[in-house]
Amino acid sequence: GNSVTQMEGPVTLSEEAFLTINCTYTATGYPSLFWYVQYPGEGLQLLLKATKADDKGSNKGFEATYRKETTSFHLEKGSVQVSDSAVYFCALRDGGATNKLIFGTGTLLAVQP
Amino acid sequence: ETGVTQTPRHLVMGMTNKKSLKCEQHLGHNAMYWYKQSAKKPLELMFVYSLEERVENNSVPSRFSPECPNSSHLFLHLHTLQPEDSALYLCASSPQSGTDTGELFFGEGSRLTVL
Numbered sequence: 001g002n003s004v005t006q007m008e009g010p011v012t013l014s015e016e017a018f019l020t021i022n023c024t025y026t027a028t029g030y031p032s033l034f035w036y037v038q039y040p041g042e043g044l045q046l047l048l049k050a051t052k053a054d055d056k057g058s059n060k061g062f063e064a065t066y067r068k069e070t071t072s073f074h075l076e077k078g079s080v081q082v083s084d085s086a087v088y089f090c091a092l093r094d095g096g097a098t099n100k101l102i103f104g105t106g107t108l109l110a111v112q113p
Numbered sequence: 114e115t116g117v118t119q120t121p122r123h124l125v126m127g128m129t130n131k132k133s134l135k136c137e138q139h140l141g142h143n144a145m146y147w148y149k150q151s152a153k154k155p156l157e158l159m160f161v162y163s164l165e166e167r168v169e170n171n172s173v174p175s176r177f178s179p180e181c182p183n184s185s186h187l188f189l190h191l192h193t194l195q196p197e198d199s200a201l202y203l204c205a206s207s208p209q210s211g212t213d214t215g216e217l218f219f220g221e222g223s224r225l226t227v228l
């Protein structure tokens with residue numbers, strides 16, 4: 001079945017450092033791909049998405065490009081802030097009429113001042 | 114405020130108790146979901162309801178019993194749970210449509226501890 005693998009955390013960075021969180025997927029066809037973020041004490045919220053190969057999703061300075069050749073959707077940000085500290089989840093849409101998503105394990109990002 | 118409200122936020126129960134988790138959405142969505150979030154594991158999809166009908170049940174033990182009385186409310190009834198069921202239970206909703214928005218709207222979760 002479809003699955004998502006993302007790098008284990010925690011990832012600890014200093015403010016203004018460059019961020020990469022790796023995500024690869026296994027799927028039949030070309031599902032839509034997503035990054036969700038979970039801030040402390042909150043539920044998940046959509047950060048960005050890409051619906052087809054070579055699409056780039058972007059939001060709040062974060063970017064991810066849908067690479068079908070490497071089945072990857074790595075999350076990047078050029079300069080992280082303390083407020084970016086959260087858990088980041090990579091996900092793919094599993095098809096069907098509902099928006100059923102398959103998630104990775106999540107990667108905890110801790111940004112230090 | 115995502116428009117999805119879960120209660121209670123925290124619940125501690127013994128293995129012989131019966132309790133329920135409640136989820137309410139004010140977004141006019143027609144699909145609702147229960148996910149289980151455990152440390153160092155992927156979010157596990159438990160149940161999916163579409164137009165108040167259960168469309169997915171991912172091999173969840175019968176000690177978890179969902180109920181969707183209308184498109185705005187979703188319950189998870191809990192009975193004779195095990196300590197390994199301790200986790201954060203997340204409710205989500207989405208529009209029921211043919212367009213691939215892919216976006217789920219999550220509540221803040223109910224943190225369950227089973228003693």
